[in-house]
Amino acid sequence: MNYREALKMISQCGIGAVLLDRDGVITAFNEKAVHLLHGEAHDYFIGQRLEDIAPELLEPNHPQPGMDGNGDGTEQHSYGVAGESPGYDHARCRYASVAFNEYLVHAEAPEIPDLPEGMTLITFRDATAEVHRDRYEHALEQISDSIIMCDEKTRIVFLNNAAIRMDDLVPKDVIGERIDNVYEALDGRGLIIPRSIEERQVYRDRRQYYTTRYNKNVDITANTFPVVQNGQVLGGYSIMKDWSTVDNLNKKIVELQEKLLQQSHSGKPQKKSALAARYHFEDILHVSRKMEDVLARCRQAAKSDSSVMIYGETGTGKELLAQSIHNASRRSAGPFLAINCAAIPENLLEGLLFGTEKGAFTGAESRPGLFEQASGGTLLLDELNSMNMNLQAKLLRVLQDNRVRRVGGATEIQVDVRVISNLNIPPQEAIERQLLRQDLYYRLGVVSVIVPPLRERREDIPLLAKQFIMTCNAKLSRNVRDLDPETLKLFHVYTWPGNVRELEHVIEHAINVLPDEEALISLEYIPQYMRKEIPVENVAREREYVPRQVAEVGDSLHTTMEDVERAAIIKVLKENGGNVSASARAMKMSRQSLQYRLRKYGIRVGEL
16 A cells, blocks of 8 residues: 555545645645645645644654754654654644634554655544533533533543542542442432433432442532433433531521521611512623613613603513612612502502501501502502503602502601503503503603513524523423524514513423423424414524514624625735735734635635
């Protein structure tokens, strides 16, 4: 077999190979090298130096081209395993980055005895998966929680540093061992990871007491997950906390609660009210410009005490905005109370809002209303347009005077309340339909906010869906990863009359009916009413995958930026006489990055 046939055989094994002359210039290569190094044509690499394309493949423990171990230039070496020098160390191999998220590393290859005189053989292979593994393992090593991972046969494949510290284990002693040969459960229920793998079931916040093969007793709480890909179980892992640490923290919390309780019984005023809003602006997930504009307006409104009126369709998240405004305001330490004006009978709503005095009506007791209870804080009037017009007149009086008179009472009580109101129809429509007094609108709508429906901010759908999937995973102990691409297309063409609330409902429905071995939500698990409303052919239409206006703007911007970048590269190349290395330095990028862009934009240096 001559060297050309050997290069071809090496290529068929998935290994790239190049031959270098004494100056490190490429003189020959195989087909796999063209693919791995992103060459455009068979003559692409001829005359180029490997040092300029992928210098990491010239390992420092190898002699440089044209030099032997004594530096006299009398002997050549192969840079793959074939003909390698005795000092070669695979652990020291560096990854060569040849494109975004693509990496190469030295590969073993057979010796080729008939290499032309003075030539050096370098062999390499794709190492992208190894780089990903190194990154992820490095990240896992930094996590303070202990992590142990097993394969599908419950053999230990990974322990992070925290697990090593907690269990006093040396990885080389246990990697490859079945987990039940290393650990023994002391609670009589067996180890969690094998059970999770066998049953394909997520186990959250499970307490476990075990001992290691070296008699180290450990008490933990663990979240355990099976790894399922395309219906195949690939293994499982546990994320664990040392229970002794958690127990000590719980004791400190109890002690702190007792101190707070003692302060409360001492009669000292408490600064923070027990009635508080849960949500903040940071909790409102979005990527769309429309929602960003809404949040910017609400953040600004939070700086004052003026009334805010929020209009949005059902399920758009109006109360989340109201709570966020309260929490960002100077009233955040005060109470936040909310009442749905459509859910309370008319004859009870007045007493709930303004309070009652004993004897005002049969069974009436003296008690404060929501205005008194919310004093110093915020009161949310949800679905204000459902309130009776006569009661709206009394509400207007309270807002004007900042005084409230209880039902059946004779005196007025001073209150300090900021009112936020929600409408599920446009304010002007509510006024025209005599569902909202115009003068009350002027009082409550000092700041008006319109929340866009989900169909007008479809770019938020993937982010919201992912959040709901994670929430449902925790709630239902599932391990669903994401939406199937076809499901995401359906979500982008559906009109979402129930908005974000409907999306949350659809996700929870799908995860409830999704088989345990499935990790993606496919169309068959989406509620039938959605699939009936949208014809299948519409779901498959690629241009409806994103809103037309967004797609056109995005495509136009992307194209414009590419045109600008291409023109800038050509200009710099001309200024540097076509010298790629000098041009790369001028543009402050690596030569490999510039070479990648030359191929991407079809720029041929010799034609400039």
